[in-house]
Amino acid sequence: MDIKVGIPRALLYYNFYPAWKVFFNELGAKVILSQKTNKKIVDDGVLNTVDEACLPVKVFFGHVINLKDRGVDYIFVPRIVSVEKRRYLCAKFLGLPDLIRASIRDIPPIIDMEIDLYRGYNRNVDREIDRVGMIFTKDMRKIRKAKEAAIIAQNNYEKHLKSGLIPREAIRIMEGAKVVKAPDSGLLKIGLLGHNYNIMDEYINMDIIKKINDFGGTVITADMLKESDIEYGASCYPKDMFWTYGREMLGAGRYMLDSGIVDGVVIVTAFGCGPDSLIKEMVEKEYKRRNTIPILSLTIDEHTGEAGIITRLEAFMDLLRWKEVV
Amino acid sequence: MKAYLGVDVGSVSTDIALIDEDGEVIDSVYLRTQGQPIKAVQEGMKQIGERIGKNVTICGAGTTGSGRQLAGLIVGADIIKNEITAHAVAATHIVPDVQTILEIGGQDSKIIILRKGIVTDFAMNTVCAAGTGSFLDQQAYRLDIPIEEFGDIALKSTTAVRIAGRCTVFAESDMIHKQQLGYSIADIINGLCEALVRNYLNNIGKGKEILEPILFQGGVAANKGIKAAFERALGKKVIVPKYHGVMGAIGSALLAKEAVEKKGSTDFKGFEVSEMKFETNGFDCDGCANMCEVVEFIQSGIVLARWGDKCNKWTNSIYDKGNTLKRA
Structure with a gap:
């Protein structure tokens, strides 16, 4: 029987799932994904997480609990320190496996693969991947093949995102489904800034992308921009932003402002997020100073009342249209 | 005569306005929602329906406010719009060159920035309702003063008393503390008005360029103490429009007029809705x-x-x- 590895559909799932899935599949394991975020997952997460954690971390906990009862042999909770040279992620990713172990009882063993590319892809990275691979096989060739396949899958995935797909569409295409993008002519172009786990989780953001579409807009995210565009935006600031996703948000925000490729920008942050509290202010400040492209800031938290988001978004879209007419 | 109806169902008040083809207000009603939006809308419709003459035909209806979906179903709305847009539409209709709208309602407060008649920026209070109408209501009740007299009493103040305005819970304990120290009610109420304005400008007005003409609307605009505190804090003149309490409803009626012109007909169900179940x-x-x-x-x-x-x-x-x- 195949070994079953559970992957929580939360946090960096939106950034790396295709690579993770292929890696475990190549090693002969079956991947079980937690369900889409729902009320129970959020409730379970909130109940079992330390109080001061941010909403996305609480949601991650809920997904782990969701997998706990699904008969998986392992749960994949990577310790992601850094995903590119000279830059880090928020400290919560670094401590995630420990947080999970300390807070949730009776869970299947955790695969806490350490991903640390701060010094680039070196021997230590390889050794860590091999360590995880050996849980499944003793065949080193098989592990190397899995590694290579994962990198190819990740590159493909990122190519799909750059072409204008959002993660759920890209993942469906990679799993063989056909996704037809509706033509977006005549729609307002909305730059949607925020961590993927905030802007792509339909439940916690009350399906903001669908709402923007319903109000006659189409979204452009940081993932869809060229790396050189983000680099341009980020380099407008005197100090290098050392958080990978913070830099992405800052760079994308600045690029959208300078290039004018969007009609308006919506920035989504989770209540209580440390890095975002800073990045959001930095992005907003420049938009307010120039006063050329309108920006709307939305804060998400555990509350489920949609009225607040609908009111602000609808008024924002009205504002953009009003501008267009004159 | 052709007329258009606008309904604004807020957390605290339900307002209905009737405008003619030139956008002039024919009649308006301001009622307390009291937690029963359906009843409030029906009551308002009944009052308006009884007051208008036979020669008035309603050619369109619009709804806004947090209860807009519900109100839209009751009256048969041609357009259901958020309150930010509705307020901006009404304000530009009354003062075409308005550049700033300060709006304080029952449970939300907002600022709308306009330039050359176009909304360029807006903000709404986020997680905190400190400094909105329902808090003033609560304090008026505690001090046993009718809310309508609140503003006049504040204007009688001679000494400034500083009240913490960040959070209503702390504001209340601060007020009680000052009251036990022997400050006059007028000074305390004035201190509260200033605290509310300070909180509004720090929280919602943060980073916004507040230029004249400034319109102050929403239920709280009836409070002269708050208006005076805004003028002191901004060092600018603040205009309170005549129909400040029903601006959302006026905006919604104006939007309905526009919607019906495009659509050609109305879905308005008639004033009989006040009798329906x-x-x-x-x-x-x-x-x-x-x-x-x-x-x-x-x-x-x-x-x-x-x-x-x-x-x-x-x-x-x-x-x-x-x-x-x-x-x-």
Whole structure:
């Protein structure tokens, strides 16, 4: 029987799932994904997480609990320190496996693969991947093949995102489904800034992308921009932003402002997020100073009342249209 | 005479305005919602319906405010719009070159920045309702002063008393503390007005360029103490329009006029709605783990609409059957 590895559909799932899935599949394991975020997952997460954690971390906990009862042999909770040279992620990713172990009882063993590319892809990275691979096989060739396949899958995935797909569409295409993008002519172009786990989780953001579409807009995210565009935006600031996703948000925000490729920008942050509290202010400040492209800031938290988001978004879209007419 | 109806259902008040073809206000009603939006809308419709003459025909209706969906179903709205847009539309109609709108309602407060008649920026209070109308209401009740007299009393103040305005819970304990120290009621109320304005400008007005003409609207604009505190804090003149309390409803009526011109006809059900039987019924959907709280809206025994479900299974179950009311 195949070994079953559970992957929580939360946090960096939106950034790396295709690579993770292929890696475990190549090693002969079956991947079980937690369900889409729902009320129970959020409730379970909130109940079992330390109080001061941010909403996305609480949601991650809920997904782990969701997998706990699904008969998986392992749960994949990577310790992601850094995903590119000279830059880090928020400290919560670094401590995630420990947080999970300390807070949730009776869970299947955790695969806490350490991903640390701060010094680039070196021997230590390889050794860590091999360590995880050996849980499944003793065949080193098989592990190397899995590694290579994962990198190819990740590159493909990122190519799909750059072409204008959002993660759920890209993942469906990679799993063989056909996704037809509706033509977006005549729609307002909305730059949607925020961590993927905030802007792509339909439940916690009350399906903001669908709402923007319903109000006659189409979204452009940081993932869809060229790396050189983000680099341009980020380099407008005197100090290098050392958080990978913070830099992405800052760079994308600045690029959208300078290039004018969007009609308006919506920035989504989770209540209580440390890095975002800073990045959001930095992005907003420049938009307010120039006063050329309108920006709307939305804060998400555990509350489920949609009225607040609908009111602000609808008024924002009205504002953009009003501008267009004159 | 042709007229257009606007209904604004807020957390604290329900307002109805009737405008003529030139956008002039014919009549308006300001009622307390008192937690029963359906009843409030029906009562308002009844009052307006009785007051207007036979020669007035309603050619369009619009709704706004946090209860806009519900109100839209009751009256048969041609347009259902958020309150930010409605307020901006009404303000530019009354003062075309308005550059700033300060709006304080029952449970939300907002600032709208306009330049050359176009909304360029807006902000709404986020998680905190400190410094909105319902807090003033609560304090008026505690001090046993009618809310209508609050502002006049504040103007009698001679000494400034500083009240912490960040949070209503702390503001209240601060007020009690000052009152036990022997400060006069007028000074304390004035201190409260200043605290509210300070909090508003710090919280919602943060980073916004507040230029004249400045319009102050919403229920709280009736409070002269707050208006004076705004003028002191900004060092600028603040205009309170005549119909400040029903601006959302006026904006909504103006939007209805525009919508009907485009559409050609109205869905307005008539003033009889004040006699109809409307109910809402809630249930938990057990279709999936989301367990959405679904609300049904029932008119004389027929379910007109359902909402609250994430997957739209219940919402669409009604809209598909020829009901054309769309969510705006």
